[in-house]
Amino acid sequence: MYVYDDLDQRIINERVAQFQDQMNRYLDGKIPEEEFLPLRLQNGIYVQRYAPMLRIAVPYGMLNSQQLRKMAEIARDYDRGYAHFSTRQNLQYNWPKLEECPEILAKLATVQMHAVQTSGNCIRNTTTDEYAGVIAEELVDPRPYCEIIRQWSTFHPEFAFLPRKFKIAVNAVEGADRAATRMHDVGIQIIRNEAGELGYRVYAGGGLGRTPILSSVVREFLPEEDLLTYLDAIIRVYNQFGRRDNKYKARIKILVKALGVERFSELVEAEWAHSKDGDGQLPSEELERVKSHFTEPAYLALEADSATYTDALASDKAFARWVERNVRAHKKPGYAIATFALKQKGTAPGDVTDSQIFAFADLADKYSFGEARSTHQQNLVLADVEQSKLYELWKEAKALGLATPNLGLLTDMICCPGGDFCALANAKSLPIAEALQNEFDDLDYLHDLGNLDLNISGCMNACGHHHIGNIGILGVDKKGEEFYQVSLGGASGEDATVGKILGPSFARDRMVEIIRILLDVFVAQRIEGETFIETFRRVGMDPFKAAAYPAKVTAK
């Protein structure tokens, strides 16, 4: 992964000093609350319901074991012994003291980590495929491009006060949108043109939130060296013409929709024409420099599916089940990608304790070249594990409570922190997640249901991505009471779809029953081998509606 040189380190150190100074002036009463707000946001600090929340950037989800240990140390020393992985692959602390945040950031800087632009109306952490670099399907490794974007977006002087937050995602697998790029303000699809040259298809104007919209193509092919000048052009257009009068209409998706993508593209192209041949163009030396940080680790020449591995699969059913759900094929023979679901019964999705993080760092060192990844489904990954060591790894992970074989299943749900922590939320989301985990804890049943994305957001801001869950749950406020609106048919990936609302919302104590009813409809309607989303697409909303609102049907 990318390793800072002196200049990268200097920039991060100077950032810590700057924020320490800002914090001092704030605590001295020299910066009013309102003016401190964007300063703390751009350093990752939200003030939540009970305490500040500090969001640490995990650029494109990559972590090394040293960084994991530092994160665990901070969870232990500054928080209440745990931390939370978010849907942007970042890590959040829920209980730091405001005045201690600069100190925490100084500690993170010693392991090349930061909280730069993890919040606020600026360019946020760039995300990509959590399996980047280790799957055979990808055209190239997308991470160097993410790192190039990270550097360009860090303290960009022109774009620190955009109309609204701005999120970029990069995907390098054609035919599978592995980074939800269509749901981002800008999506970069790495492609080759007919001449075989590397470049990008550029999308803009996607987003979830109050008005979910899939992005549109702004440019079919952008040459590799033009990445940053083109991003400059897009954001310069947005910075000048995006709406600033209403924060719910301020995302770039609203501008693209209002202008139409053709007109928006014309403006971007006209802007870009002025800068495309300037110094902002990426020289091949820079591309090579950054790419050289993402070379392969020292893989051994191994045979695939060794006897040690296949014997373990045959002899231990629980292991085999975990492998079936949580282990994915690696591009190198004899290696595997293992995902550890942070979705244990009794803990909030994405939560990990300091001792789990410490132990996971050891597993990374022992089994995966000292590197790990966080995922937008709020899980952790070891990407380079020898197949023949998977059994041993699984046993260790199991002892840590990190080997639930539920990846992609109902209980591998995405959930925001909701009203228990977040000041924006209309309703709590964690109790719903917990109730569902408790109710649906029969693994045979879960495996029988198969792949099913259930996503929960506590409000319209959609941090829990409810729009793109096969089953989406959205917390709403009804005259001061917490209700939940259910949507069906959402999907991420290449066939990304925004879900449709089932009907009137439900009280919290009915949610388990309603989900049970919906699952029963699916089981009754499905044809052999169908997943929930496939059945839904075939039979439509009606049977689900009829089962969820029986009285209404009778009334007709």
Added chain:
Amino acid sequence: MTQIILDQQIANDDWTLVTDDAALTSAKEVINFSRWASAEDAEKEALIAKRDLGTLGIQLNAGDTADLLADDSQGFALINVEFPKFADGRGYSAAHLLRKRYGFTGQLRSVGDVLFDQLFFMMRCGFNAMAMRADQDLDLCVKGFETFTTSYQGDVNDARPLFRRRS
């Protein structure tokens, strides 16, 4: 006399922003962009003559983008860019474009809700003057240009991104 930050030092301000109906004198005066845009015939000629004497400045207010002024910018001795609120970042793009696209070389000044923590960004986008909000400490402000000793992006002062400056 009001003080501003000019070329990273405290300086006296010898310009005055005048209302749209004020009669112009021979002093250094700044008019709103809308007055310039709507002036016709003799009035426009008078403005151009004053501009060419170096005593007319112009102010882009919230929502006035740099392309509206475009090449007309070049003759002015001063362009103000208004920040209606510190969180409104349109002025950064306006400054960048005035300097880089339209070749403006005169005094480029941020006015309005201009605060210490914006100075480093403003300097990089091409502002060489800042009319700080009244409550800002000017002695502190002159130190607002040293926050970072290097930056990743190219900017108006040095177009080369860090990747063209790494040895």
